Amino acid sequence: MKKNLLNQPLFRLLVPSVYGIMMYFLILLINNSLGQLSETVLTNELLLCIVLAYMVAESVRLLIVIFERRVQENLRKTVNIIYLFVGSLVIGSVVTYLIVYGYYREIEEAEYFSTFSSILYKITTIYGINAMFYTLFFLSIHLLSIKNESELKKEDLKRQNLEHQLEIFNNEINPDLLFQSLETLISLVHHNLNSAEDFVDRLALVYRYILDNRKKEVVALEDELRAAKNLVYLFKEKFPDQVTLTIKNEVQTSSKYLVPNTIPMVLDCMINGSIISPWQPMNIIIDCAGEDDYVVVQHKGNDKLSNNKYIKNRFQNLHETFAFFTDKPVIQIKAYGDVFIKMPILEINDNL
Structure with missing residues (x-):
């Protein structure tokens, strides 16, 4: 049985004594005998109520x-709850009847059952109902505990899933970018070694x-912009103008943060997902002070006819990753021929 409130030693020690005193007052009230309180405070009847x-x-x-061990997870079934209530009523009534009967026979030395039968039945009824309330209290705690555990498990699974998505997002190394860069590098090596060296340096920085940031949860916006400039430098070798x-x-950009590799990933998807030519250039604008604390990336929409599924998956990962840190969504919209991708700026709590 799980260690709930009913099994705590302090609860088992203090609550019955307080409840016994309350039962004593209730019995006096039923018998119109509250006047006895002025005669004495500690009586045999009071001790009897506490013992009961x-x-x-x-x-x-x-x-x-015993019941919980036998039925285990089936305790929540209605029929088992009914059995438990009936069992507690019977157990409470039998225990009370035997103790009160023994008290009047042995302590009070009553010779005739009729002399104490009335009070015996009253006390048995009261404590039988008390046993059912005790069971109701247990079931309330038990069912609430099950519900809380279920909610915690759901939240834990959700957290693990989001952490997994975050890890995938942060550890993602785009193989297409690497191959494209190597192809560009091969071309540069044959006609401009200095440009090739600069290209290698920028590729290494990307x-x-x-x-360097795959284990981090957030990075400064200025670091993201620096990485974005290095990435665009690589693409400018392929699309010079x-x-x-x-x-x-x-x-x-000070005191502003994003998920690592957010802006470079967005730029990579934009460039690889668009038709680029001298007549249809890719002019990317990044606004670091967008409305409602968003970083806005904008360009003229000119999507390829068949968009890469890999790009769609990366944007899906982007949405799920930001959902782990903020309630603000990543926004993707098209308006007046332009594409806008808005990413919420993350807040860092210095008190944590």
């Missing part, structure tokens, strides 16, 4: 332990950024 409370509570608790990057409000 202890014995009934422990007897019903033992019944619950992948070093990915590897067709790819440009403009950053607005770059000075307003």
Whole structure:
């Protein structure tokens, strides 16, 4: 049996005594004998009520332990709950009847049953009902505990899933970018070694950024912009005059954070998912101070006829990753021929 409130030593010690005193007052009230309180505080009847409370509570608790072990997960079934209530009523009544009967026979030395039968039946009824309330209290705690555990498991599974998505997102190394960069590098090596060396340095910076931040949850916005510039440099070697990057409000990047590799990933998907030519250039604008604390990436929409499924999956991962950190969604919209991708700026709680 799980260690709930009913099994706590302090609860088992204090609550029955308090409940026994309350039962004593109730019995006096039923018998119109409250005037006896002015005669004495500690009486045999008061001690009897406290002992009854202890014995009934422990007897019903033992019944619950045995019953729960036998039915286990089926305790929530209606028929089992009915059996438990009936069993607690019977156990509570039998224990009370035997103790009160013994008290009047041995302590009070009553010779005739008729002299105490009335009070015996009253006390038995009261403590029998008390046993059912005790069972009701247990079931309330038990069912609430099951519900809380279920909710915690759901939240834990959700957290693990989001952490897994975050790990995939952070550890993601785009193989297409690597192959494209190597092809560009091969071309550069044959006609411009200096440009090839610069290209290798920028390529190394791009992948070093990915590897250095794969274990981090958030990074500064200025680091993301620096990585974005390095990535665009690689694409400009392939599209010399067709790819440009403009950053607005770059000075307003302090104390702003994003998920690692967010902007480079978005730029990579934009460029690889669009038709780029001298007549249809890719002019990318990043606004670091968008409305409602968003970083906005904008470009003229010119999607390829068949979009890569890999790109769609990366954007899906982007949505799920940001959902782990904030209630604000990643927004993707098209308006007046332009594509806008808005990513919420993450807040860092310095008190944590």
